[in-house]
Amino acid sequence: MSTSPTAASALSAWETSMIDVFVRAAGLIGLPRSIGEIYGLLFCAKTALSFDELVERLQISKGSVSQGLKVLRQLGAVKLHYVPGSRRDHYLPELSMKRLVRGFIKDQFEPHLSSGSQRLQGLDALIQAEPDAELRTHAMGRLNTLLTWQQRTRKLIPVVMAVLGGTPFAPGESSEEETVV
Incomplete structure (x- = not known):
């Protein structure tokens, strides 16, 4: 039995809870919720995620993801990651x-x-x-x-x-x- 793309991309309970930690942290320092969501999902992910994967998994607008990634890159909180064979940008969280x-x-x-x-x-x-x-x-x-x-x-x-x-x-x-x- 195969899973649908939406079911496969749904956030697990632990991912949702972990993302909430980063949403709250972002709120404490005056950053928008979407920034906490994006960083939180990247933090949870086993591999680098593309822009489209972030939009799909978080179910937030492309504009929010675009703006969030821009801020996170300015802060040095995410970095671009090369994925062989892909023309899309992929992102990893800064863990330091x-x-x-x-x-x-x-x-x-x-x-x-x-x-x-x-x-x-x-x-x-x-x-x-x-x-x-x-x-x-x-x-x-x-x-x-x-x-x-x-x-x-x-x-x-x-x-x-x-x-x-x-x-x-x-x-x-x-x-x-x-x-x-």
């Missing part, structure tokens, strides 16, 4: 936590910190223009709190990366792994 975190920090977190620095500088000028001295003092206190948070966050990123084995803990240090291409 350090590379996943590094990609997220580089593409999502660092730009936010940089734009935040510019905003905080602009806030300082606005606060200095506040005519009410008491309110100006209060606002400067809050701005200083934000600046402290920003400094701590900048110090925390290298620590997180060092814990994951992604970058040296101290600036200027190099690790063997970082120099390997």
Whole structure:
């Protein structure tokens, strides 16, 4: 008895549950559900999957898969995999936590910190223009709190990366792994 393409492509209970883990993780960091679904299915798959296989197995739109793969590739969370005899792109998940975190920090977190620095500088000028001295003092206190948070966050990123084995803990240090291409 042969199975139909739809039955063969249906997600198993463990795949559905595993994908849900990644959907929840994506939601925690502000990424769309489809990104968690795509990464989760690739994570579960024994072999690289094509675009069409992702669409079929997840039952989501081609646009969602296309956009999701674009974001995941930018983050370094998926990579192209050559399949001999196939003209289609196939995708594999990045399984290294350090590379996943590094990609997220580089593409999502660092730009936010940089734009935040510019905003905080602009806030300082606005606060200095506040005519009410008491309110100006209060606002400067809050701005200083934000600046402290920003400094701590900048110090925390290298620590997180060092814990994951992604970058040296101290600036200027190099690790063997970082120099390997």
